Every structure is written in C-alpha cells, then in structure tokens.
Amino acid sequence: MSFLKSAQALKPLFDRVLVQRLKPATQTVSGIYIPEKNQEKLNQATVIAAGPGVIGPNGDTIPTSVQAGDKVLLPSFGGSPVKIGEDEYLLYSDKEILAKIEN
Amino acid sequence: MSFLKSAQALKPLFDRVLVQRLKPATQTVSGIYIPEKNQEKLNQATVIAAGPGVIGPNGDTIPTSVQAGDKVLLPSFGGSPVKIGEDEYLLYSDKEILAKIEN
Amino acid sequence: MSFLKSAQALKPLFDRVLVQRLKPATQTVSGIYIPEKNQEKLNQATVIAAGPGVIGPNGDTIPTSVQAGDKVLLPSFGGSPVKIGEDEYLLYSDKEILAKIEN
Amino acid sequence: MSFLKSAQALKPLFDRVLVQRLKPATQTVSGIYIPEKNQEKLNQATVIAAGPGVIGPNGDTIPTSVQAGDKVLLPSFGGSPVKIGEDEYLLYSDKEILAKIEN
Amino acid sequence: MSFLKSAQALKPLFDRVLVQRLKPATQTVSGIYIPEKNQEKLNQATVIAAGPGVIGPNGDTIPTSVQAGDKVLLPSFGGSPVKIGEDEYLLYSDKEILAKIEN
Amino acid sequence: MSFLKSAQALKPLFDRVLVQRLKPATQTVSGIYIPEKNQEKLNQATVIAAGPGVIGPNGDTIPTSVQAGDKVLLPSFGGSPVKIGEDEYLLYSDKEILAKIEN
Amino acid sequence: MSFLKSAQALKPLFDRVLVQRLKPATQTVSGIYIPEKNQEKLNQATVIAAGPGVIGPNGDTIPTSVQAGDKVLLPSFGGSPVKIGEDEYLLYSDKEILAKIEN
Known part of the structure; x- marks a missing residue:
C-alpha cells in the first residue's frame, strides 16, 4: 500500500x-532520564541522500554541496517531513543547509 | 461534451x-476495514505523463526530471487537480516533485 | 462602434x-436537460489564436507552445475575458496553459 | 502654462x-440615444505613439510590438491616464497590450 | 550649513x-486669478540633470534616456523631493519618466 | 571592549x-540659536569610506560610484546607523545614494 | 549525543x-560593574569560519569576502544562532556583513 519501503529508496x-x-x-x-517534553530538539542531522544538483546560470549543473553520510547543521x-515506517526524515534544499559538521 | 476521454490524451x-x-x-x-475518514492521504504518486521541459538560462531545453511510470514523492x-471520468489526477511542476522512489 | 468584428481579427x-x-x-x-446553474464549467478549451512568443534569456524568440485548433486544459x-458579439473568449499566457489534449 | 499642446508632442x-x-x-x-451612465467602456484603442523599446537580456533593444495607427485590445x-486639452489618453507598457485587432 | 548651493551642484x-x-x-x-488650492498640479517637468546610466545585462552602461533641458511627462x-533654497525639485529613476514632450 | 576605535577603521x-x-x-x-527640536535634519552627508563594489551581471566588479570625501544627497x-564613540555614522548601499553634490 | 564538539568543527x-x-x-x-540588563549588545564580531562562496552570474565561484580571524560589523x-556547549555563535550570509573592522 506504499511505494516507500525504506529511506534508501528515496532519490x-x-x-x-x-x-x-x-x-x-x-x-x-549523569544517567538521569529526561522526560520527552524536556528533550531538546537538535538542529544536527545526518544526510541520507542528496539530489544531483540544479542547473546554474551558465547551463551547467551545480552539484549538491553535501553527500550521503555528511553531518550537517539544519536551519x-x-x-x-517524510515518514517512512516509524522513522521521520526531512527534505531540505541544499541552499538551506547551514554548515557541515566535521569531526 | 468533453475533449478528455482518458489520461493518456493529456500532454x-x-x-x-x-x-x-x-x-x-x-x-x-490484519484485514480490518478502515473507514474513509480515517484513511491517510499518501504523498506518493505514479507519473502518468511529463512535459518536454522548460527553456534554461542559456536557451537550451532542460528536460523534465521524471517520466511516465516513475514513482514519486509529492509535496x-x-x-x-484534473478529473477524468471518475478518476482524480494532479498536475505539478517538475520542480515541485520532491523525490523519485526506486524499488 | 467596435473594431472587433470577429475573433479572427484578434492577433x-x-x-x-x-x-x-x-x-x-x-x-x-440520457437526454434530460440540465438547468444552467447545475451545468459544470469545463476547463477545456479550443485555441483560436496564439501570439508569436516571447524573447528568451539568450535573445531568441521562444515560440508559443500551442497553436490555433489545439485542444487545451486551462487552469x-x-x-x-474578451467579449466579441455574444461570444466569450479568454486570453491566457502560454505558460498558464496546463496541457494539450490529443485525441 | 503647459508644455503639452497635442498628443503628437508626446514621445x-x-x-x-x-x-x-x-x-x-x-x-x-436603431438610433436610440444611450444615457452616459449606460455606455459600455470599451477595451479597444488606437495607438497614437509607441516608444523605441527596451534593452533585452543580451543587450539588444527589443522593439515595441505595436506602432502608431494599430488598433489594440487593452487589459x-x-x-x-494623460489629459491633453479635453482629450483623455492612456500610457501602457507594450507588454500589457493584450492583442492587435486587424481588419 | 548646507553643501547644496544650487540645483546645478547636484549630479x-x-x-x-x-x-x-x-x-x-x-x-x-481670461486673466482671473486661481486660488492656490484650485491650481492643478501638473505632471510636466523640465529635466535639470540626468545621471550617467546603469549597467545593463551584458555589462555595458545603458545611458539615461533623457538629458538636461528635456521636457518630460512624470508619473x-x-x-x-529635494529642496534647494526655496525651490522644490524631484529625483526620478529614468525608467519612471513616462514620455518626452517635444515641441 | 570595542574593536571600533575610529571611523577610519571601518572598511x-x-x-x-x-x-x-x-x-x-x-x-x-542672523545668529539666533535654534532649539534642537526645531533643527532640520539634513539629507546631505560626507562619504567617509566606500566598499570595493559588487559583482555585475557579466562577472566583473562594478566599482562603487562615490568615494571618501564626496558630498552626497541621501534618501x-x-x-x-553605526555609533563610534559619540559620533553617529550611516551605512548605505551605493545604489541608495541619490546624487553627488559638487561645488 | 551531539555531533558538534567545537566551533572549529563547523564548516x-x-x-x-x-x-x-x-x-x-x-x-x-572606572571599574564599576554594569548589571547584565544594562550591558549594551555590540554589533561587532570575530569571524570563526567562512564558507567557500557562491556561484556567480557567469558560473564562477565568488569567494566569501571575509575570513576566519576578521573583525566585522554585524547588521x-x-x-x-548556533549554540555549541555554553557558547553562542551566529551564522550570517556574507552579503549581510556590513563592514570589516581593521586596526
């Protein structure tokens, strides 16, 4: 009843x-459990998949600046939002991603 | 009384x-019937037909990124909305389609 | 008292x-008459005339994508609206026409 | 007290x-007089003068698509509005003129 | 206390x-005085000075289309508004000037 | 406690x-003092520093049209506003400056 | 529980x-303590990291105009805002930075 079996299927x-x-x-x-309503939503994410890019002003494709596996800072x-099974994913435009996080 | 006999006629x-x-x-x-008001509207769709594309910044046509038969994720x-007989279809701009769904 | 004698005069x-x-x-x-207020307005139309096109990003004219006689789907x-005698016509930009209808 | 002696002076x-x-x-x-408040405003007009055009995307001038004497359909x-003596004129951008009316 | 001694100083x-x-x-x-509140504001003006123009889409300067001394029709x-001594002047963008008035 | 020691440090x-x-x-x-609330705010200013310019449509830098020392007319x-010590300065985009004032 | 260990990790x-x-x-x-609510928020900042730049109108990358270590004036x-541990940082677009502060 859904085409979407896994996040890997999304291109x-x-x-x-x-x-x-x-x-x-x-x-x-220190190991104390934090109740769900006090858990802080983080703006950090892992890239699951990235599109091929967009056509730039001179007709060439500008490749997306992040790739699968990158850690990124979200606005x-x-x-x-995209829900696959019980998991929540998010789709952003490349230009909206604020920064890469390197280790 | 209508020019539109089938979705195949729409280009x-x-x-x-x-x-x-x-x-x-x-x-x-498990086989239990879900009443219509509880059925979840899905953002997944099958492409029936795609236009030839638009003129890009350097004058070349940028072909549409999906084609008939593709499974896609809608915003x-x-x-x-386009109604043909009893069936409902939707027209989107290529740029609005979020992702392809591959199997 | 009007320059407009027929739709054919409009370029x-x-x-x-x-x-x-x-x-x-x-x-x-089955042949039963439908009262006017119940008649469904259709988004299908016949192209009477199409302009020559617009200047594209590299200075060339992009020809209009439909021509006289084409069946089209309107947004x-x-x-x-343009009234000529008793008949109602509509002017759209080429880019607003959703699709051609082929038979 | 006015620079504007006639419509011909406007470039x-x-x-x-x-x-x-x-x-x-x-x-x-049939010759019956129509009271002024019942007279229908017409969207048809005669072009009195047209500018030389605008600079297009590649630096060339795109000439105006109508010229003095053309009959046109207004939006x-x-x-x-420009008033010259007792006469009312209108200035439109070329792109706003809907169509030429040919006889 | 002001840099502006005359309109001629404005470039x-x-x-x-x-x-x-x-x-x-x-x-x-016929020589009857019109009280100030009944005097009709005119959209006609004399060009005092015009800028050198703006950079166009291909990098060349597009010269301003009017010059000092031209009679023009204002929107x-x-x-x-610019006040110099007791006189009122106005600054417009070249593109806002509707037409030249020639004699 | 401030990086900003003088207006000259701002680039x-x-x-x-x-x-x-x-x-x-x-x-x-005639030498009579004007109370502060009656003093007229002037739209005239002296340029303290100007940026190098912006990238134009063909990739070249369009130099800023005014330079340090110029007298200008502000919109x-x-x-x-930028405060340095007790002095007030203002930052404008070059395109917002209305005119140069020459002596 | 966070990818972000230090500001240096942000690219x-x-x-x-x-x-x-x-x-x-x-x-x-003169050494008197200023209560926190009276402390004046400063628009001066130190650049920690700068992105590689954006694609300009002719397809080349326009490098960012500031670099790590620069003192700048913020709008x-x-x-x-980005919080890393107890420290607050800010992400701006290069075009929003008003000026460099040089010593």
Missing part, C-alpha cells in the same frame, strides 16, 4: 537533501 | 507532470 | 493565447 | 505605448 | 533624473 | 558606503 | 559566515 530530485535529525538526548550525562525552520 | 506543457496519487489503504494489515501542498 | 501579442472554453453539457447522457483561475 | 520612452480608447457607442443600432485594468 | 547617480515640475497656472486664460506618483 | 564590504550626515544648523543666519529613509 | 556552506559576537562590557572604564538584525 531526491534537483538540489534536495534527505536528512535524519539527530535524536535528542534521553538521559543526562531552525523549514524542511518537508 | 502536459513545459515542465508540468501529470501524476496519480497512490490510493490510501482501505484495510489494516504536501500544491498541484492542480 | 494576440507575445505569448498570449486566445481560447474559447468548451460549452458545458446542457443535457445528461482553474486566471485568463482575461 | 513615449522605453516600451511605453500611448493609446486613445475607442469612444463608447452613444446610440443603439481591463492599468494604464496611466 | 544624479546611476539612472536618476533631477526634474523641476512645471508650475501650475495661477490665472485663467502621478513617486519621485524623491 | 565597508561590497557596495556599502559609510557616510556622516551634515549637522543641522544651530543658529539662524529620506534607510541606512544602517 | 559553513556557500557564502555563510560563522561569527562570535563581541561580549558587552561588564564594567565601566542589527538577522543571523541564525
């Missing part, structure tokens, strides 16, 4: 980027 | 894409 | 397209 | 077009 | 045009 | 222009 | 610039 178009937001901490560093608004 | 212009939305599940996996808003 | 400029909307059915398939809003 | 700039709207019929075809809104 | 930048509006008639043609809104 | 980016507004007259020409709105 | 994309705002003075010059609005 973003243009410069869209499919990300999965980092889950908020459910315990404090605090925007993104189109 | 979208520019980068427009004619899609048919996936019908929502009418039974649960949660937008699209122009 | 749309740029990418404008003059269309005549398909008249709604006035009888059911559900927009268009400038 | 529209860029793609502006100076038009004079067709006067509404003041009698019915139902817009235009800058 | 408009880009495609800006400094104009002085034609003063409204203060007497009727009925817009323009930045 | 505007792109086509931004740092100006200092002409102080309003505090005495009449009656806009500008970002 | 801004496109023309985004990561800055740290100058901390407001907590004492007067009084805008910027996306």
